[in-house]
Amino acid sequence: MRNSVLFFGFLLAFLGLAVPGTEGKTIRRCELVKILRKHGFEGFKGTTIADWICLVKHESNYNTEAYNDNGPSRDYGIFQINSKYWCNDGKTRGAVNGCRINCSKLLNNNLEDDIKCAKKIAEQARGLTPWYGWKNHCKGKNLSSYVKGC
Ligand SMILES: *[C@@H]1O[C@H](CO)[C@@H](O)[C@H](O)[C@H]1NC(C)=O
Ligand SMILES: *[C@@H]1O[C@H](CO)[C@@H](O)[C@H](O)[C@H]1NC(C)=O
Numbered sequence: 001m002r003n004s005v006l007f008f009g010f011l012l013a014f015l016g017l018a019v020p021g022t023e024g025k026t027i028r029r030c031e032l033v034k035i036l037r038k039h040g041f042e043g044f045k046g047t048t049i050a051d052w053i054c055l056v057k058h059e060s061n062y063n064t065e066a067y068n069d070n071g072p073s074r075d076y077g078i079f080q081i082n083s084k085y086w087c088n089d090g091k092t093r094g095a096v097n098g099c100r101i102n103c104s105k106l107l108n109n110n111l112e113d114d115i116k117c118a119k120k121i122a123e124q125a126r127g128l129t130p131w132y133g134w135k136n137h138c139k140g141k142n143l144s145s146y147v148k149g150c
Helices: 002-018 020-024 029-038 049-060 103-107 112-125 132-137
Strands: 067-069 074-076
Touching: 029 049, 049 132, 074 103, 103 112
Parallel strands: none
Antiparallel strands: 067 074
């Protein structure tokens, strides 16, 4: 009994440590700010870096491997790019593949293709309205906390 309690304690400790251990796929907020600045997101199509950080927070919680199955289509990666219009996952009816990319490439930690595609989406939409995470949580809000200290 005592041993099993001890074991359970270790197991919990391990699981507790394992959560931050997923950092391989979670990008730090200020790191992302830096990357987006480098890629000219500030002022892009009337958006700010804070808009994009807030968008990423609410779409994927900074997880470069974020994946969500919405039934008829799926969302991929840090910007939750959709398989109906922007990437090809080979199983979405009437898919357009506007970014000419295999959706699975949007799940690795190379963000170059995600960034290129996200800019294309914002360009076509003249803003961030295609992203519900942004529309529902960021639009018209004071977003200064998203870039604070970066
Ligand atoms: C996308 O890439 C993956 C991994 O390389 C591959 O298994 C899959 O068949 C590709 N999908 C399409 C639609 O090309
Ligand atoms: C936004 O919030 C920050 C911190 O809470 C505050 O300092 C700043 O004045 C606010 N900006 C506007 C435009 O309200």
